[in-house]
Amino acid sequence: xxxxxxxxDDEKSIRRTLRExxxxxxxxxxxxxxxxxxxxxxxxxxxxxxxxxxxxxNLDGTETLERLQIxxxxxxxxxxxxxxxxxxxxxxxxxxxxxxxxxxxDLNRLLITLRNALDHSHLVTEKKILKKKICKSNVQxxxxxxxxxxxxxxxxxxxxxxxxxxxxxxxxxxGKELVARWLHxxxxxRESSLIEVNCAAIPSELIESELFGHEKGSFTSAVKQxxxxxxQANGGTLFLDEIGDMSLSAQAKVLRALQENYIxxxxxxxxxxxxxxxxxxxxxxxxxxxxxxxxxxxLYHRLAVxxxxxxxxxxxxxDIPLLVDHFSRAICEEYGVPQKKFExxxxxxxxxxxWTGNIRELRNVVERLIILSxxxxxxxxxxxxxxxxxxxxxxxxxxxxxxxDLDSLKHYIDKEYKRFKEEKY
Numbered sequence: 001x002x003x004x005x006x007x008x009d010d011e012k013s014i015r016r017t018l019r020e021x022x023x024x025x026x027x028x029x030x031x032x033x034x035x036x037x038x039x040x041x042x043x044x045x046x047x048x049x050x051x052x053x054x055x056x057x058n059l060d061g062t063e064t065l066e067r068l069q070i071x072x073x074x075x076x077x078x079x080x081x082x083x084x085x086x087x088x089x090x091x092x093x094x095x096x097x098x099x100x101x102x103x104x105x106d107l108n109r110l111l112i113t114l115r116n117a118l119d120h121s122h123l124v125t126e127k128k129i130l131k132k133k134i135c136k137s138n139v140q141x142x143x144x145x146x147x148x149x150x151x152x153x154x155x156x157x158x159x160x161x162x163x164x165x166x167x168x169x170x171x172x173x174x175g176k177e178l179v180a181r182w183l184h185x186x187x188x189x190r191e192s193s194l195i196e197v198n199c200a201a202i203p204s205e206l207i208e209s210e211l212f213g214h215e216k217g218s219f220t221s222a223v224k225q226x227x228x229x230x231x232q233a234n235g236g237t238l239f240l241d242e243i244g245d246m247s248l249s250a251q252a253k254v255l256r257a258l259q260e261n262y263i264x265x266x267x268x269x270x271x272x273x274x275x276x277x278x279x280x281x282x283x284x285x286x287x288x289x290x291x292x293x294x295x296x297x298x299l300y301h302r303l304a305v306x307x308x309x310x311x312x313x314x315x316x317x318x319d320i321p322l323l324v325d326h327f328s329r330a331i332c333e334e335y336g337v338p339q340k341k342f343e344x345x346x347x348x349x350x351x352x353x354x355w356t357g358n359i360r361e362l363r364n365v366v367e368r369l370i371i372l373s374x375x376x377x378x379x380x381x382x383x384x385x386x387x388x389x390x391x392x393x394x395x396x397x398x399x400x401x402x403x404x405d406l407d408s409l410k411h412y413i414d415k416e417y418k419r420f421k422e423e424k425y
Contacts (some may be wrong), residue, residue: 001112003118008038008064009080014103018051025111035067036061042072046225049117054081062095069096070275073235074124076117111132127380138183144319148311153177159306160186165258167303168281170310176281177241179308183279184237192236195229200242205252209266212257218267228297230263230274237277243303244295249318253301268391278303287392295345313355313362320351323359340370345379353386365372 005027007018012033019029030045032038034056042050050068054061065077077338079092082103085340089100101110159166160183168176184194202210209219213228230237240246245252251330257263258278262271282302289295313320324342332339342350346369354363365386373381 037062049104146316171359174310195233200245204247214266240280243280244282
């Protein structure tokens with residue numbers, strides 16, 4: 001199949017000449033008269049190489065190149081100009097051009113450069129295909145068969161291929177981060193970065209610098225330029241965890257970035273274009289935060305295009321056996337020991353337990369039981385190692401109160417001791 005080349009030049013004669021040359025060399029050729037037409041064609045069609053003039057009306061080649069780096073970063077771009085200087089060529093390559101050719105182009109140089117650009121494009125494509133084949137996702141599976149988890153998985157499948165913003169809600173420890181990672185993993189942006197920001201862990205006076213970056217000297221400790229998370233996530237996904245803890249001033253700037261698709265570094269005045277999908281998460285009721293003046297309603301509506309609610313573990317206890325099995329396998333593999341079996345009574349006890357710490361607490365408990373128990377994790381292990389000491393004391397008190405007098409208690413102890421000896425020997 002012939003490679004497809006897009007020629008972008010405001011001079012019709014140049015387009016016609018280049019078309020004749022390239023079609024003679026068996027390339028498929030398309031044309032655009034300016035940068036705006038180029039971007040429209042790239043959005044709707046597939047091209048292997050773009051030949052782009054610098055001096056054009058409406059949108060010049062340099063601005064078009066910057067937008068192509070966001071829209072189609074894998075398509076090599078050959079810049080051409082009749083006003084070529086070394087500085088112009090260097091600047092074009094710095095901005096992402098594959099190469100720079102002066103007008104009128106030398107035919108041999110043009111064809112060689114075009115072939116090199118195609119070879120580079122094919123290598124990039126092959127690398128991505130190979131990476132998909134040999135690299136399994138390192139994102140942990142979402143474990144569970146409950147209706148709530150089935151609905152979350154279905155929502156991810158439907159929403160991930162789009163660029164719709166998603167707000168993930170739910171208590172701490174339920175796995176909101178995992179939902180965000182799967183939204184990225186199943187999206188067209190999965191080859192680019194997923195950048196995570198914990199808004200609750202960053203002081204309010206530093207959050208803007210963290211998100212948008214800063215210029216050297218913009219404040220006392222700004223000894224060098226810093227690239228913010230929005231720029232780092234360009235072409236990929238930005239996950240704003242615990243966004244309910246973000247300051248109002250930072251919220252205003254995030255809102256502007258989402259509206260305009262550009263950011264300005266702290267202490268800077270240059271607008272920087274960014275192409276970022278934002279996923280946010282919170283353990284707070286943002287509607288209540290809005291009513292109390294702590295969260296912007298306009299930002300909420302920008303973020304909450306799709307809302308995914310992750311339920312607490314106490315509302316999906318039927319998932320606990322699956323989660324226990326998954327954590328047991330992972331933990332035993334980590335420690336290099338054979339997987340331990342959880343007896344049915346122990347699993348029942350785990351299902352009846354009040355999981356205030358959700359999935360995170362369950363994993364910690366499974367790890368504790370694996371470390372402290374024998375080959376089989378029993379309900380006795382659960383009672384000894386999971387219940388807090390105060391609870392264990394109350395259980396002993398309850399047992400003692402069930403005996404009428406000391407003689408009946410002594411009789412019970414003698415009987416249990418005899419049974420213990422018989423089982424042991």
